[in-house]
Amino acid sequence: MDFKLTEEQELIRRNIREFALKHVEPIAAEIDENSRHPAELFAKLAEGDWMGMPIPQQYGGAGADYLTHIIAVEELSRSCSSTGFTVSIHVGIACMLLLLFGNEEQKKKYLVPMAKGKHLGAFVLTEPGAGTDVMAATTTAVLNGNDYVLNGTKTFISNGPIADTYIVFAWTDKSAGRKGMSCFIVPKGSPGLKPGEHFKKMGLRSSQTSEVVFKDCRIPKENIIGQPGQGMGIAMTGFDHGRVGIAAQCVGILQAALDESVKYSKERVQFGNPIARNQAIAWMIADMATDLAAARFLTYHAAWLKDQKQPFSKEASMAKLFGAEAAMRHTIKAVQIHGGYGYIKGQKVERLMRDAKIPEIYEGTSEAQRMVISGNVLR
Amino acid sequence: MREIVACFKWVIDEAYIRRGSGGDLDLSAVNYKISDYDRNAIEEAVRLKEKCGGSITAVTVGVPEATRGIKDALSRGADRAVFIADALFAGLEPSQTASVLSEAIRAGTQFDLILCGEGSSDLYAQQVGPRLAEKLGIPCICYVQKLDVEGDLLTAERRVEEGVEVVEAKLPALVTVLPDINTPRIPGVKDTLTASKKPVVTVTAAELKSIAEARLKTTGITAFRMERSCERFGTDDKEITRFVGALRKKGVI
Numbered sequence: 001m002d003f004k005l006t007e008e009q010e011l012i013r014r015n016i017r018e019f020a021l022k023h024v025e026p027i028a029a030e031i032d033e034n035s036r037h038p039a040e041l042f043a044k045l046a047e048g049d050w051m052g053m054p055i056p057q058q059y060g061g062a063g064a065d066y067l068t069h070i071i072a073v074e075e076l077s078r079s080c081s082s083t084g085f086t087v088s089i090h091v092g093i094a095c096m097l098l099l100l101f102g103n104e105e106q107k108k109k110y111l112v113p114m115a116k117g118k119h120l121g122a123f124v125l126t127e128p129g130a131g132t133d134v135m136a137a138t139t140t141a142v143l144n145g146n147d148y149v150l151n152g153t154k155t156f157i158s159n160g161p162i163a164d165t166y167i168v169f170a171w172t173d174k175s176a177g178r179k180g181m182s183c184f185i186v187p188k189g190s191p192g193l194k195p196g197e198h199f200k201k202m203g204l205r206s207s208q209t210s211e212v213v214f215k216d217c218r219i220p221k222e223n224i225i226g227q228p229g230q231g232m233g234i235a236m237t238g239f240d241h242g243r244v245g246i247a248a249q250c251v252g253i254l255q256a257a258l259d260e261s262v263k264y265s266k267e268r269v270q271f272g273n274p275i276a277r278n279q280a281i282a283w284m285i286a287d288m289a290t291d292l293a294a295a296r297f298l299t300y301h302a303a304w305l306k307d308q309k310q311p312f313s314k315e316a317s318m319a320k321l322f323g324a325e326a327a328m329r330h331t332i333k334a335v336q337i338h339g340g341y342g343y344i345k346g347q348k349v350e351r352l353m354r355d356a357k358i359p360e361i362y363e364g365t366s367e368a369q370r371m372v373i374s375g376n377v378l379r
Numbered sequence: 380m381r382e383i384v385a386c387f388k389w390v391i392d393e394a395y396i397r398r399g400s401g402g403d404l405d406l407s408a409v410n411y412k413i414s415d416y417d418r419n420a421i422e423e424a425v426r427l428k429e430k431c432g433g434s435i436t437a438v439t440v441g442v443p444e445a446t447r448g449i450k451d452a453l454s455r456g457a458d459r460a461v462f463i464a465d466a467l468f469a470g471l472e473p474s475q476t477a478s479v480l481s482e483a484i485r486a487g488t489q490f491d492l493i494l495c496g497e498g499s500s501d502l503y504a505q506q507v508g509p510r511l512a513e514k515l516g517i518p519c520i521c522y523v524q525k526l527d528v529e530g531d532l533l534t535a536e537r538r539v540e541e542g543v544e545v546v547e548a549k550l551p552a553l554v555t556v557l558p559d560i561n562t563p564r565i566p567g568v569k570d571t572l573t574a575s576k577k578p579v580v581t582v583t584a585a586e587l588k589s590i591a592e593a594r595l596k597t598t599g600i601t602a603f604r605m606e607r608s609c610e611r612f613g614t615d616d617k618e619i620t621r622f623v624g625a626l627r628k629k630g631v632i
Contacts, residue, residue, distance in 0.1 A: 007447040011454060011571050014412075019565050049568035062568035072568075 009068050016072045019048060020079040028080035031206035032351050035198060037162055038206065041083065046117025050076075050087065055095050059107050060115035066241075067303040070248040074299075077252025078259075081355035082206035084252055088245030089158050090114070093238045094121025094167050101183070101226045101234050110165050110185055119164035123242070124186075124212055125235055126156045132368045134181075134235065139214060141170035141182060146221050148172075148184060150192070150214040156362070160210035161198045164188045168214070169235055172228045181231030185223040192217030203354030236313075242363045243316040244306065247299040250323030250359050253352055254292040257327070257334040260349050261285055265337055275337070284333045291326040298322055314376040321369035324359035331356040382489040383435045385424040385457060386480060386511070387417035389448030390501040398602040413451050416496025419556050422563040423526060424494050425456035431528055434458045436488055440479050442469045453574035454566040460577070461488055465584035472595040473506030479590060480507070481514035483582045492533065493553040497522065508555035518552040524559045 005013070023044055031038050045051050053069040055061025069091055077084030098111040098121075113119040130136040139152025150170050154160075166186040173180035186193055196211035226234060262285060265276035275281045298319035305312035331353040335342035342349045360366045392412040397405040413421070424435045437457035439448060443464045453460055463483045471479065484490065493515075495508035505521075512519030524543075525536035531550040536543050538557060584590065612622040626632045 007450050008571050008575070010447060011451055011566070011574075012568060015565050015568075015571065022565070047567065048565060053568050057569070062572060064568055064572060068568070 005067075005071075008064075009071060012064070012068055013071045013075060015048075016050065016075040017078075019044075019050070020076055020083075024076060024079040024083050028083075029346055029348075029351065031080070031082065033205075033345070035200065035205045037086075037208050038083075042086070042117065042120070045087065049117075051117030052091060052095055052115025054091065055099055055111065055115040059099065060112035061095070065307045066244070067300060067307055070244055070299060070303040073245050073248040074252040074255070074296075077249040078256045079252075080206070081249055081253055081352070082204050084249045085204060085207050085246070086120075086159065088249060089123060089242060090121045092245035093123045093242040094165065096241045097123075097167055097183070097225065097234055097238050098185075100237060101230070102185075105222070106185060106225065110187070114165055120159055120162060121165045121167060122157055122159040122163035122212070123238055124154045124157050124160075124166050124168040125238075126154060128153060128155050131156075132365055132371075134232070135178070137169070137171065137181070139168075139170040140174070141172050141184060143172070143221060144218075147218045148221055148224065150184070150186070150217040150219065152214050154212045154214075156199075156209060157195075157212045158207055158209055158362075160212050161195050161208045163195070166193070166212065167225070167238075168212075169231050170214075172231075176229060178232045179229045181235070182228045183225040183231040183234045184219060185225060186214075186217065186219050190217055190219055202357060203351070204358050205354075239363060240313045240316045241306070243320040243369075244299060244302045244312070246359050246363050247295065247302065247316070247319035247323040250320070250327040250356070251292065251296045251299050253327040253356050253359075254288065254295055254323070254330055257331050257349060257352050258285070258288050258292055260352070261288060261334045261337045264341075268339075281337055284337060288330045288333060291322075291330060295319070295323040295326050314373055317364070317369040317372040317376075320359070320363070321366050321373065324356075324366060327356040328360055381433050381491045383424045383427060383433055384438055384484065384488060384490040384493045385417075385421045385435060385452070386438050386493065386495045386507070387421060387448070387452055388414040388476075388496075388499045388501075388507075389439060389441050389445040390414045390499055393500065402601050402604065404600050404602055411445070411448065412500075413448060413455075414496055414500040416498060416500070416556065416558055418455070418496075418563040419558050419560050420494040420496045421452055421455045421457060422561045423556055424492075425564075426561060427492070427526070427528055428456070433491075436461060436490075438480060438484065438488065439463065440468050440471060440476050440483075442466055449579055450571070450574040451566075453577045453579075454571040455563070456570070458577060460579045461582060462579055463582045463587075467584045467590065470597065471590075472593045472597075473502070473504045474510060474594050475591055477507050477510035477514060479587060480511050482587050484511075484515065486582070486586075487580070491531070491550045492528065493517075493551075495553065495555045497555045497557050505555070508553060512553035515551075515553070518548045519555070520546060520548055520552060521555045522557055523554050524557045526554060526556070526560065 049062035052061035053064045054066045057063040073084045073088045127137045141148045141150045168184045168186045172182040192215045194213040199209045265281050266274050268275045302312050302315040302319045334349040335353050392410045395409040399405040435457045437452035438461045440463040449460045449462050498505040509519045520535045522537045523535045524538045527534045612618045
């Protein structure tokens with residue numbers, strides 16, 4: 001057993017923490033309030049190679065391991081969950097899928113600008129009638145001459161309104177069941193591609209989410225990722241990677257909830273004493289710290305397995321399930337510790353609590369995670 | 380500009396220091412960092428290199444475990460490092476640090492300009508820079524908030540009590556910098572990952588002449604305790620008089 005991070009991981013954690021305190025924390029409340037995508041912040045993230053960390057340098061990335069990327073997502077999320085998530089879905093899913101399944105030309109053309117942070121990626125799978133039930137999707141891709149023609153409506157697409165490169169899943173042969181789905185690269189500006197307007201959300205408001213509509217959307221046939229029919233496997237691999245990122249996002253939220261709760265409960269005086277001296281508050285903080293440690297270990301372990309080239313699907317689901325539920329549970333407590341102040345906009349715990357809900361829903365609901373985990377355990 | 384040396388100290392990050400139950404300092408779970416102003420010294424070296432060319436050697440004296448500090452300095456833009464490392468170097472006092480640095484630098488490090496932080500984050504004795512310059516027999520310019528080099532002439536703005544003094548010096552020289560001189564950049568991921576590929580020369584105590592006796596002995600460290608008290612006063616004349624009396628008694632007015 002070795003629970004030590006490498007010196008490089010330690011340094012990178014400290015650097016991204018410093019970056020987050022300097023560039024993210026000061027704007028986090030504003031971009032939440034205005035549902036704004038801070039393009040200027042993402043340009044700075046790109047400068048520091050944070051937008052393609054685990055991608056090899058030959059493809060425009062920094063060549064770090066996956067755990068290091070996960071640590072960066074955690075630290076960014078500690079300041080702003082939306083920012084951490086946007087990096088996570090761009091790097092952890094969109095970039096990783098191109099790296100793992102794209103051919104050399106696709107990597108050069110699409111992955112390099114993404115890993116350099118010049119282009120932003122999106123993972124386009126969910127449909128109005130197809131959430132956890134991926135098989136219920138209806139978007140189709142039909143080969144027509146040298147093009148695929150895509151038709152269908154996708155929804156809840158993160159980075160939907162602002163992405164440069166859409167990784168899209170559509171049926172090429174609905175009759176073939178799971179083996180009938182394929183995966184495509186759809187660049188921004190493709191004819192018939194219509195990204196929608198950013199939704200008004202409860203939390204994670206600066207992360208841009210929208211419908212993405214394909215109406216006779218034509219893309220060259222070489223834009224298929226992998227072989228026709230491989231789409232479902234590619235999507236599941238994307239989820240495995242993305243879920244570790246969501247777990248890291250939850251670790252960041254939990255750390256922030258703990259930071260805020262410790263600080264406030266030591267300062268807030270009632271009945272002549274800081275409220276942290278009350279066992280009722282102290283025990284909330286004890287539980288928070290314990291679940292934070294557990295969530296972090298689960299998350300790092302899943303990322304470590306990925307770096308060791310071992311299966312990590314079950315562990316990714318466990319980390320996400322535990323992290324998401326712990327984040328929700330404890331951000332509610334963090335607001336409770338803050339009392340009335342915690343219910344007011346601008347107080348960080350108010351944002352944390354709203355942001356903590358979505359990890360229980362996206363990239364597979366907690367119920368879907370339990371399906372994956374029990375499926376693995378009961379096999 | 381040819382050769383720049385940036386000296387740094389790997390210190391305890393004060394954010395991690397806890398107060399022990401007996402009033403002592405609890406250092407059991409501390410993290411370390413490059414001393415704050417030394418980061419400015421390294422950054423200034425990088426800035427000068429970007430402007431005038433040359434190369435940067437980062438130099439530190441410390442315990443062998445401080446390897447992360449070496450990588451940190453290299454990730455900030457130094458081209459190579461000299462790591463004067465020995466278990467004996469835990470808790471050196473400033474005169475010893477300066478003599479160890481001077482010996483190691485004389486032995487094999489070229490320099491036209493040496494940059495140091497004004498003082499360290501832990502002791503802030505402000506001794507190492509001037510002492511090192513003295514031992515190397517080169518001019519020392521302290522309290523520098525702006526630095527420029529043209530050929531072999533440096534121009535420095537020194538912030539002194541009465542105002543700002545502008546001085547010139549011929550290289551080689553040593554400059555100690557204030558934090559206002561620049562804002563250290565945050566290393567990118569690639570900078571950190573490539574740091575360990577840069578050359579590091581390690582020098583041990585055995586390779587140096589005997590280390591001088593400490594001129595300063597630390598006999599103990601205790602946590603500073605801020606006295607807090609709370610007393611309530613009313614708003615009538617009598618209470619206000621009592622309030623003023625209480626402040627006088629405490630010696631605050």
